[in-house]
Amino acid sequence: MISSGRLPLDEQAVALRSALSCNERLLMVLDRIAGMGLPGWYLTGGAVFQTVWNVVTGRPADAGIKDFDIFYFDDRDPSWEAEDQMIQTAATLFEDLPVEVEIRNEARVHLWYEAKFGEPCAPYDSTEAAIDSFAATTCAVGIRPERAGQWRVYAPHGLADVFNLVLRPNPGPGRRQAYITKSARWQQQWPELTVLPWPD
Template identity: 65%
Template sequence: MPGQLPLAEQLDAFRSLLSRNETLTEVMTRTATLDLPGWYVTAGCLFQTVWNVVTGRSAAQGIRDYDVFYFDDTDLSWEAEDAVIKKGQEAFGDLSAEVEIRNEARVHLWYERKFGVPCPPYDSTESAIDSFAATTCCLGVRLEPDGQWRVYAPHGLSDVFNLVVRPNPVLAPREVYEAKAARWTREWPELRVLPWPDGTPA
């Protein structure tokens, strides 16, 4: 199992499995042309591709969208982010999948209205990825100018390969974690979902 390999070999296996999702690699290639500061393709499209491959499914099965995060704190207006979103729509318009682009420097402006808890301003794309509801989600990949993959995985890759969903109670409330986990297990019943830690406020 890849989750039992040494870290360097896990990284090789991770890249190999993600490369089987042609939509994902195309999103990465096209995003690299947009010149977005600190960008990553992140979240569900990564770990769900791994889940699909290790459970014998088609690499892109059940993946609803492809998230692209970037970080630009030089202009926090909606108009600036919307201009980037429109550039993305032109770049990804012929793909069969939905690609969502978000400036993580702006998240604190709307997060509490959507999720009911305040979000301190992020200082990087990585700090945004760190706050996902499950540690299994905390992943980012991008193509560097030299064509190499940069992989951000602050909690490692073993849980991803081993189909373990682990809570990350640093920002998102309990109900967000549990709703996501319930949705994922309907699509991937092989998952092992770990409970929200006792004593942590919902």
């Protein structure tokens, strides 16, 4: 097992890209999504941090990764029809690849969240704000390629926990059960994980 959790932050970003580059499907998703011109988009969620977990524990880079989450933010038209158009475009874009790509406009999450989860969600003002709301701080990482071959990395809590396989809670309304459920499932797949308890 290798660990990059004690490197300076700029070197952790380089190590992150190195780890993620081991996942060929992830690179294909990034390349194709970049061409859609989605405003403020990031690849985020399990495809990012779980790829790192796989690489640092010597597993195949894409082991256990079920889908690729693309968040974007477009408050000019928060209608379902506009979001669905992006979803259908992506479905065509990836129809030849054995991957599931989920695209969501984070500007409209508050419109459907209460009906699905039973409690309201304050409107997000950016894609970054949506990433901030993950139940674990470890999961709050987003990436996208930018000009000159550079990657933009959004990681408000840093990357040390990702590389060190530490799952840390991110307290907030409605997150506790999600943290408990997901951490139990992930620990079965990655028993090396250290799962920190939800605070009382």
